[in-house]
Amino acid sequence: MGTLDGKVALITGAGQGVGAGMARALAKEGARIAVVGRTESKLVETCAAIADFGGVAEPVVCDISKREQLGPMVARVVEVFGGIDILINNANASALGPLLEVTPKLLDRAMAVGPVATLFLMQLCHPHLKARGGGSIVNLVSSSAVRWDTSGYGLYAATKEAMRSLTRTAASEWGADGIRVNAIAPHALSPGLQWWTENNPEEAAEFVRSIPLGRIGDCEQDIGRAVVFLAGPDAGYLTGATIPLDGGQARWS
Structure with a gap:
């Protein structure tokens, strides 16, 4: 028996990378997975x-x-x-660059995919989680707001910090309904990070050296397995938390 037998998990951005890794990890513990995303071919690959x-x-x-x-x-x-x-809530929109280069279009998309979608999906799923005696919500955020230098990460960090705030508030308001809400801040070898490491080898090597555990996380084993824990009964008294899954790199206060 798996720890998530009989459970249904809705995962956004699950066609590749961290989303696909989480989908595989939860499915191996018995959860049935709604693999949500924009590109059908990628979703089908994850399901296969x-x-x-x-x-x-x-x-x-x-x-x-x-x-x-x-x-x-x-x-x-x-x-x-x-x-x-x-x-x-895993789906993500890239929003990197200097603040002086942030356009209304970039701002609108970053907010729409990040905190806006997170809020409304939590609202929409709340009655269904409550009806089944409670459940678990995991929002994917980032350590970008606590970097030693946040230059170039301003908008992206702002969207993720907004999601952290929503996480804490939902945890406070929905605990009575048996719904736990947590956030994770992962580093994992997603397709985007893979491309970056291959095209910026010197910077990537420095990046890895800044990780105390000396490696970038695996989407399924390092991130997915942690989410299995957060979604399962062993984390039944954990809510409102942000869990860094970055090998110890970020300096969270």
Whole structure:
């Protein structure tokens, strides 16, 4: 038996990278997975990988930056699986660069994919988690706001800090409903980070040297397994927390 047998997990941005790693990890513990994202072919790949080891997953196409798609997406997940126990807000929009180069378009998209989608998906999933006796929400944030130098990370860090605030507030307001809400701040070898390390070898080597554990995390084993813990019964008294999954690199206060 898996620790998540009978549970249903909705994971955004699950077509690749950290999202796919979390989907595989949760499925191996018995959860049925709604694999949500914009690109159907990537979602199908994740579902096929899960099916290969006997897991159950369903691709659900949704652009979470478009608010009008969120309600129908959640309704589709409930239709397919009968409910929702776990929500993982993982989808991400790149928003790097100097503050003087932030445009209204860049700001709007970063906010739409980050805190706005996070808030409305939590709202939409709340009644379904409550109806099943409670559940777990995990929001993916970042250590960018506590870097030694936040230059170039201002907008991105702002969206992630907004998500941390939503995490703490939801944990406070929804604890009585049996819903736990936590955040993780991961480093993992996603396709984007893989590309960066290959194209910036010297900077990447310095980056790895700044990680006390001396390596970049694995999407499934390091990030996915931690989320299995947060979503499962062993973390039943943990809520409102931000868990750094970065090998000890960031200096969280």
